[in-house]
Amino acid sequence: MWGYLIDSVYLYLTMLRLTLITSLCLCLTMASAVNLDSLWGVWNDKSQPDTNRLKAIHNIAGNIMFSDPDSACNLAIIEYKLAKEKGFKKYMVTALNLQGVAFSIMGNNHKALDLFNKRLVIEKEEGNEDGMASAYGNMVNIYQQQGNHTKAIEYLSKSLEISERLNNKKGTAINLSNLGIIYQDQGEAVKAMENYKRSLKLDEQLGNAMGVAGTLINMGLVYELLDSNQKAQNNFKLAKKIFEKLGNKSGIANCLGSIGNNYNYQGELKTALDYYQQSLQLNLETGKKISIIKSYICIGSIFKKQGNYYKSIYYVEKALTLAHEVGVASEIKFASNLLYNIYKKAAQPAKALEMHELYIEMRDSINSMENKEAIIKLEYQYKYEKEQVLAEAKHQEQMALSAEREKRQQLIAYSAGGGLVMVLAFAFFILNRLQVTRRQKKVIEEQKQKVEEQKQKVEEQKKDITDSIQYAENIQRALLPTIENLKDALPDGFLLFQPKDIVSGDFYWMQQHNDKVYFAACDCTGHGVPGAFMSMIGSSLLDEAVVEKGITKPNEIFFEVRKGFINALKQTGEAGQQKDGMDATLIAWDKNNKLQYAVANNPILLIRKGELLETKPDRQPVGYHTEEQKPFTHHEVKLEKGDTVYLFSDGYPDQFGGPKDKKFMMKNFKKLLLSIQDKTMNEQKTILETTLAEWKGDTEQVDDILVIGVRF
Template identity: 30%
Template sequence: MKIFGLAIYKFFLFIILLWFYSSTYGQQISQISADDHTKINKFLEIAETAINQGNSQVAATNYTKVAFIYWKHDYFRDAIEYFSQSAVIYQKTENLRNLRNVYTNIGVLYTDLQEIELSEEYFKKSLEIAREMGKKEEIASGLIDLAYILSAMGRFDESNQKLEEAYQLAEQIGNNQLLLSCYGLFADNFRNMNQPGKADEYRNKYNKIQQFAQAQTMRQSFEEEKVESMAEIQRQKAEKRAQQLELELRQTRLESTQDSLKFAERLSKQRQAQIDLLKKDSIIKAQTLERQRAEQREAEARIKQQEAVERNQKIIIYGTGVVLILAILAAISLFIRFRDKKKANRILEDRNREIAEKSDELSAALTKIQKQNKQITKSINYAQSIQTAMLPERKELNKYIPDSFIFFKPRDIVSGDFYWFRKAQKKFDIQKIFNISRKEEFSPLQKDDYFLISAVDCTGHGVPGAFMSMIGYNLLDDITDKGISRPDLILEQLHQGVQVALKQEVTENKDGMDLAFCQIDIENKKLRFAGAKNPLVYIQNDEIFQLQADKIPIGGTLVKDPKFSLQEIDIQNDTYCYIFSDGFIDQFGGPKGRKYMAKKFRALLLEIHKRPMEEQREILELTIDTWMGEKYAQIDDMLVMGFKLTPDLLNI
């Protein structure tokens, strides 16, 4: 674009496009080959990967490669699109040189599309960036590009103004190619402005610069030629001398017109003898030089042969020395290894003796530990039998509420979770207040009865949790024996009972329990609920609901006299109720090792709630076993209680 030939090509391309083509592109679009399609897809894939990795420069380079392929096949719009994507990246990264080149390419493409106004816009952008970069050669080149566009649009005065500025810069830096472009376009502009004198003036300047450039090129080419040998140099000198003598002979003939022909002939023979002598001397010198070269080559060959012999001798000497050194080192290494092995054997014997002694000690300790573990396990198993005897039979719940289940899965032999339920009468019973009589054996629910049911999660698990469960179970029995049956009041009494039983105000013990407590009012067909951190989930008409618990635990010194909320639901339709500890929800498992979570648990309950209760219990057990798999161990005790309340059940 900087040389005159390309500039003239652009100018005439504008004229041809504007006069003879009426189509959108102005030239026949060629079919893109399969190889170029493959390259386009490859470059775009590289660009996308580079953008994802934050390497915008690589992306811009590949967009530019795609643009050049489309340009080659005359898909000008596509080429502009990918040049524009490169321009956005170069602008963000302030890569001014590449941004200027892209704007120039877009300007040329709009020229090919005959959209001269857009072409002018992008050449102006290119010129602005060149000015910002401050390089005179690129500023002058941008001015010339813009001048071509202005000339093609018939704005010759504006074109000459740009050329004048470009001419000044080209003279300052001494760039003949830029001067050629300026003079050529000046000549075309003045010819189009009907100023032939000015046009001829600039055409002559153009021709002079072009001739000077050609002469300079020939001179450089001549100076680069070299004489290949000394014999050639001597031959050339002899020929030059012969030519000089020939000239002198001619001059003598002209100056001696008054002498006789015989004198001239004798003089000519003398000159000829001198020429022959010079030629013979040249041949002799050439032969001498060739002989000297041959002798020099033979001498160099002898020297190289001698050097090779000496080099081989050195290799043999050094090789022998290296072999000896390696042999010595190998002997030293073998000696050290033998010594170390002997030392290691002694150490190994001492270690084996120590290990044997330690093994005997460990064997005795292991036997003792196994005996202790057996005794501890036996004690814990006995504690399990006590805890099992304390809790009611799980199937006993079915006697009161036929559609019910208890899913109970302790983490260890004994559990910190426990379930509790009993029948309570609405009428006042003085005997229960003073604990004169214990609660009666099973009898069916009556109209004036309450049914109390709770799922309790004590602090800890294993033996500590089991102790807490015994405290909690006995406290619930004692509280309800006194005739207290309202859930919120039972939780308040239970909180105070745990504080007193564990002397928490004195010992600063913070153990306690979380629970969900339900009261079923047979006569009024209602369920009343109070909870300490654990909610009640129920389902009516295939829609799931949840009664939130208070964020207050039972026990501890955080709250001295807590007040729990009492909530109530009507049992006018079939109602499926679920109370539970957090062991099922917090269990880790699945493909990503995450918790099961409450949302998934509620969705599972909604999915299976219409199945028989025993089948629901089996599904819960299978689900959590599958969730844990073989990779994850149970982290806490699990308890889920489910029961179905129907109007018929409560219509006694």
């Protein structure tokens, strides 16, 4: 059963990712901030150029694709009719593509395949190889879902060959991901992970958040195959946050289903069922039939394990009926096998036999040896073709060098034959010296070329690393609360956030839950890339403690997050093991102006009527500290009007600078805060920034800097 859970989610996710990238991103850049009203205005204004109107209706269809695929399809049909009438083949192609995506989302794969084939015909007529590769890629997913792996591999081979030949990173990333899926489907976990990692790197370089999220889930599923459940959970939750930022319900549903699978695998059936039901609700809202099938089967599997055969049969029969309707062989296989086991348990042998026969039929058609042979053929055919091209180029080069040598030898022979012995001897001497000089020059040039190649390689590696880190910054910032959300929850406040490097180990966090506002300033172990990874884990664990587990007191939230860090990082207290975690201040503020808080290694400062009130922190991090994990202290205070609270990391007071190049120090930081209490919060932020810049001067920033100020 577990094999089904994995297959069901990753096959769906890949279809989502591929159709979005190859279809929507082919002709528009998706953005949540698109003003649909203005696009409708352009479309309805018939005085506008036809190309502007076509772009507008295409963007409208693309932006509602996952929320209302039926309407998106109707708009794409209108786009196609106008494009055909005006002879714009470019927009005919994009319209056919959008229709194919819409039908695929709605579960009509036969219609989607027909539309992608029509698109392919036009792309071939126009000689557009990029478009051909994209069309082949879309068809790969359809065939994969139908269980026709041979066709899927054939079209994947065509798409991959074109993408790599044209140096199309976007297309190559998609095809590598699909190759990973095929390997994963055949149980080749290591090869699948290799292809996913290559795909993820390209998506990060391209800034493709949707592709990153999709690949994170696929990698999470491989981690499950390798029994690395914590890594899998981390991947799923990171992907879920990205999909939430993008407003993609299908992606969120996918992540919920994946998390449910993980809990199911670990035997936590009640939690798994809750995630499956959340996923089903979102799938029903989007109307994605294939995803609905998977949700039904997953829910049915839980009821089977709980011994509730009536409910189990109810859900899995719904899945089987819908799978027959859509015509997806893999889902029919899984549903029939599950029903076979349920009927057998429920003492209904006739129905059990019927389902077993259906399962065998589907299994044999999908898992034939022909599929694995085709994969091997694809891999070796592709490598062989590349080697042949390289060998031919080398052969041509050798032929050219040989011809050049023959010409030179003939020239020397003819010259020597017409001269005197003395001239011949002199010519031989000159020729010999010339050859020595050339050899020396060649050696120098080769060495110079090697140095240049090494330099270029180092520069390319540096650029790749920098590009990856810069995209990691985008992912990290996507997980942070937006300034708008902070202003909405804490209207009279400021945020001063200056990472030392591109990415940061300091992070700020905020959630509004059950009439309370929770906000925190956190300083994770390290800065730069290691610190950023820690911050992502910390942010996810805080979300999980408050939103999913419903913990309300800050000290208890810290205790739960500490357990999460210890589990995620496998901290046992062994000698030499890093005690990673975070120093943090966490506040819970309710409408009655009651402030609850906990402080771990970092203090909290409250200034009331010109007097500074400091709460000393617990001298332990949120993470592994000692074998005896002490609880965190609960603090509570009733706020008065005008009270100002400051949360911060140690970056500001620890910054070196000034005339003697010393630390700014905590006492000077406190004096500075007291001196600016007559200022607005925006003015306070400006003063803090200016003071820091003047103090630092030309001195390098030593740590991430984070200060949050809130006036109540």
